[in-house]
Amino acid sequence: MKIKGDEIKALGFKGKSIGLALETLNAFDLDKEVEKVLAELKSVITNPVAYKEHLVFAALAEELLKPEEKEIPIREKPLPYRIYGADGIELGALKQMEVAMKLPVAKSGALMPDAHQGYGLPIGGVLATENAVIPYAVGVDIGCRMCMSIFELPTSLLEERKDNLRKILIENTRFGRATFDDPKDHEVLENPLFKELNVVRKLKDRAASQIGSSGGGNHFVEFGIAEITEVDNDWGLEPGQYLSLLSHSGSRGMGASIAAHYTKLAMEKCPLPREAKNLAWLDLSTEAGQEYWLAMNLAGDYASACHHQIHDRIAEALGTLPAAMVENHHNFAWKELDEKGKEVIVHRKGATPAGKGVLGVIPGSMSAPGFIVRGKGEVASVNSASHGAGRAMSRTVAKKTLQENAVARHLSDLGVEVIGSGLDEAPMAYKDIHQVMDCQQELVEVLGKFYPKIVRMCGDEQFKEVD
Template sequence: MEKSVVNFNPTHSKYIEYIMALSGKKLIRLGYPEGPVIGLALSVIQQHYKKLKKEELNILLKTVLENPSEYTEHEYLGSIAKSLLPPQGTPKSFELRKNNPAFAIYGGADIEPIALNQMETAMCLPIAQEGALMPDAHPGYGLPIGGVLATQNAVIPYGVGVDIGCRMCMSIYDLPTQKLEQDKNTFTKMLMDHTRFGHATFQKPIDHAVLERKEFKEIPIAQSLKDRAYKQIGSSGGGNHFVEFGLVEIVDAHNEYQLPLGEYLAVLSHSGSRGLGASIANYYTKLAMQTCQLPQHAKHLAWLDLDSEAGQEYWLAMNLAGDYASACHHQIHERLSQAMGEQARVRIENHHNFAWKEQNAQGDEIIVHRKGATPAGKGALGIIPGSMTSPGFIVRGKGNSLSINSTSHGAGRVMSRTKAKKNLSAKVVKQHLQKAGITLIGSGLDEAPMVYKDIHQVMAHQKELVEIIGKFIPKIVRMCGDHRFIEVD
């Protein structure tokens, strides 16, 4: 039954400008806490309460704030009310196991001790079932990047990662490969005109079916992020995200796509779920840490039980973010295909930074977290990139149970961003790029090729996990920023 704290259908409209200008600061002054509920409240107001007088709107917002439990079933205000209520369930404290179960390590000699320690801590969780550490592993928050963790009926938001559903996507074209060198300026301009990174977005975003998903209506945090998701769709993040033209060499005559051996022109992209995924990750990590209390050094490994409402909600939100990330990649590739006037012959893609429901060797369901790791079940196809001056690889999984059907998601860092900016020379990096024949738009010293491990060594460490179908050689690379790499004095 609908509550009637004020007239919900007034005839007044003179205060529309006030409502349109309503900011988070004004809501905070009313007593609303900082966080997702601010964006959610603004979204509900814009959609359903534009005609309220300023005084009526303040009363409405204040009443819901003071009595959220009375409005959880309201058609419009319910999502705000649920966001204002404290987390469900009584906080529980958990101790770690004294002795962590053994886990497989690939390329251990090249993995930093901090990353090894983080994986050992994760294996001490009472919900941990199996684990593995990929050869590109390096430190992260909670689970290390390159960490794979199987749990029982529980999901760890920081075990998935902040950039939910970050993924690789490759389109292969039947075009003469020499065009990349002959028409370098044309292809460079295509990347400038048809890709966006970081805070830059398209003036006219292309709509997509993922934006009509019911989760955007039923999950409060997702509802508050829908407008942002629309603005950012088809764009890429900053950091190590890229879109690049390059050459693919197919080396397996029995590949699933029936591509003859030889070279092809290709587009490769790496990006994730943008602000949508980051906000979902941070919101549910905070929720997990409030209800699942762990020792300080393990606090980021807090989990949500999948039988709980919060756990089920996160699972739906995570999958929404993953599908949104896929939609972004598809739009990136479609824009470039249209610019080239060509249709891709083959498209290959895979998630990392995700959790899957799978079965272990005994046939029991497990939740497999791959934070910076690629699915490599029997016959599964994926892409493992190197750096901008080293090759990436198209791979087929061998289904190795010791790695929990996983492989690396890239080369992995050997140098932090801070250390790279402090120690690397722009002149040396530029010379390195020129020697490799790479045209680079954007980026910075923190993404220079030398901050990454040798991809050939990484691949050598995981021969028992994947077999190589093809090799990708970057030629024209775009990352965050519109300048031609680094200006050298």
């Protein structure tokens, strides 16, 4: 018997009842003519009370008798918010930010100059809410972050010991599905939440196997030159150039699983109009909201532990400890005070915290410098700055339009070696970091720059020129 969802929909079924009706027909394998089955389904939807005790259709009748969920209305007009670098931001990201600012829980927001379209809140979007956390405004890779170690070693080692440094990167990093045969232990894995929260309990083994490794995509570990330009820096370093290590990665499979679970839960508990459904929130006064908050923070701590293990392994291989370390994260939510002293939940999806005096690293691309910054605490930006240069083209477009020869020549001309990666992460796929930084001069003070030289990403291939 072949009955399609459209036929069931035509009878008046909608939402979950469509799927349940199909499941019921499949489960009981009713041996009747299609017309008769459709007629009985019509009877069920017309008078579900009569089928509450029915052998076949009781569950379907129960679903139909549930009170219809009413959508939570959003504002007709968005709250005002500041846009930095509007000329370089695609229309899709602007529209997504406008929808976010229509949410009834929204209090303030801002759009960073590296912004581009994502799911729910745009990447580069900052949103402050009242007592509500939005899983998709945090992002899938919870607690994704930058971490930089600055060593008091001469930058000449990048040429003199290039082969050795390349070997150190390859031996002490893992990307994507690759993990270490002997992953190190870490105190984060002893967090009692791994026993107390059902959602993360089943994730511990995977987290333990992946610790110290990095994701695929745009995640990297790279040697380069940190150029400290300000005498008034936070580490007591003399202005000059130093051999440095920079990493970018997040909470691996654990963060993605937490995001998937609580996004689904939020959508069930918080029905929103279609254009806003990915911005469903969890009230922090509820058990679900508190669970997500704890799980999110655990994922952030785990992401930090991964970076620290990467830097510890490489520092050990170098035979020295870093003179300074800078770490900052995005894809997270923070409890902060607004300008009136009231607590708000600040979501930074692909945005860097830039409160007054807060340190961070804003990377460019594999061939463009990153910037070591100190936040100025600008209220209009919700104490935030960009988390990088931002994509200028999608991964699909980059793969279709960029030529490996051209990318290889570009990297060679700048003295940059890349291990792993693909055309979707080529420098040309990103915005001009200098233009992005120009758009946020009022948000951060630049303390120095980082120039990538040996870049390790997912995979083992290298960009090569083809004759």
